[in-house]
Amino acid sequence: MKPTLSKQTIVNVFEGKASPLQKSLVQEWLEVPENQELYFQWLEEWERDNPQFFPDQETAYRKSLQQRQNPATPFLDEAAEGKRVRSGRYIWRLAASVLLLLSSGTALFFKDELLYRHYETSYGEIRTFTLPDESRVVLNANTTLKIPRFDLSQTDRRAWLSGEAEFSVKHTKDHRRFVVSTPDNLEVQVLGTEFIVYSRNRGSKVVLNKGKVQIRLKDQTAPPLVIRPGDVVNLSRQGRLTLRHQQPVSQHGAWKDHRFIFNNTTMSEVASQLTERFGVRFVIRDSTLARRTLGGTFKARTPDEILPILCDMLNLEVRHGPDAPDTYELISLP
Structure with a gap:
């Protein structure tokens, strides 16, 4: 005992x-x-x-x-x-x-638990956390965030993200920056603001709701990119930054309500989003079906809540692999 x-x-x-x-x-x-x-x-x-x-x-x-x-x-x-x-x-x-x-x-x-606090969500799960500095973070499904347990440097507040999260950063009296780093060397620097960071295998994205944000790539010497509310920055897998102004930023946070918003989105992209959210695998053998586009807003907490709707809209059939229950094959019906 x-x-x-x-x-x-x-x-x-x-x-x-x-x-x-x-x-x-x-x-x-x-x-x-x-x-x-x-x-x-x-x-x-x-x-x-x-x-x-x-x-x-x-x-x-x-x-x-x-x-x-x-x-x-x-x-x-x-x-x-x-x-x-x-x-x-x-x-x-x-x-x-x-x-x-x-x-x-x-x-x-x-497991580096000694030096870092870990905040995690599983597939299909969305959770809200309050960090030690009173900043708030909402984690999308299949996301991990870690921050130092011990604040010894007394300089920047740092966080490392893999997945997708919305940050509401509290401004400190000593004006310490809040820095979010992603696995592909993207670094987001703020003092106090609201923004979304997405970072998965398909690339990274930063969406600014309020305030001002600086973005830079840690392996480059170029000056930081400053973005303002309504801006969306994408980082491709090839390391290229793309900035778009005056975007409907609320759509990028639809996942907080378990919603998917598709706007002429290809079925291959739809399948990728469902995989990231729910951890299931989709097989689309028909290249024509993979290129078909879909539009609309759908609320779903599991794959079984959205797949029947997609089948009705696009005249599809879903087959489960007998040896892989988490694999869905999408087939066009005649």
Whole structure:
């Protein structure tokens, strides 16, 4: 039976006051997955209650210039030196917490759960989350988002997205940027605004609802692309950015209501969207059918809610693979 520990025992670990027996009990306690998340929650609470201070780099730079002119001038004053020492102590405490988790024998570190919070949705699922900075994010189906657990840099707020999400970013008092990165090196930079980011195998897309957004490719030196409300930017798989102005941006967020909006959309594109949303596979062997277009708005939470409608509209038949129940073959009827 795993020990039940008090919050104070865990806090003693953060403060470097835990005895060898307490550390051993904490290691056993951390073998329970539910306790690992509680451990991080208490660590973040302790960090907020015990704010750490970092050196003022600008002040240090000015003092370094003074030192060149007057070697007797110390590089850092006592207050700055005190900040440096406190920062070092904090890093050691954080490192001790990391080592404690590693020594517990869990696989948490190898899934990078240790350093990042993960927000995920499964196929057909849409969820809303509030981030630690009070920004709000709505995740479309089959989407993952991760953000750092520990805010040590005190510079940008960073997030990594794979899938599709709508962000409502809260502007902070210190004007820290919120930066979203995608697997194809697209980087979206904002201070506080509302926008949608799509990033899947078929490419990436940014849709701006409010405010102003800067977009850049991390592997290019070109200046960031600035977009404004109503703009939609697409990044192709070949790495080419396309900007369109005055777009009906509300259509790009129809997925929040489990809706599909097709506007002269080819059946091959319709099949791709259904695959991304529901995780099923579509087979269209007839190239003529693949090029047929469809228009209209459809609400569906599962493939079975939309496929009968498509069959009636386009005179199709749907066949299930006997050995692959998640595979649908679309066939034109005579």
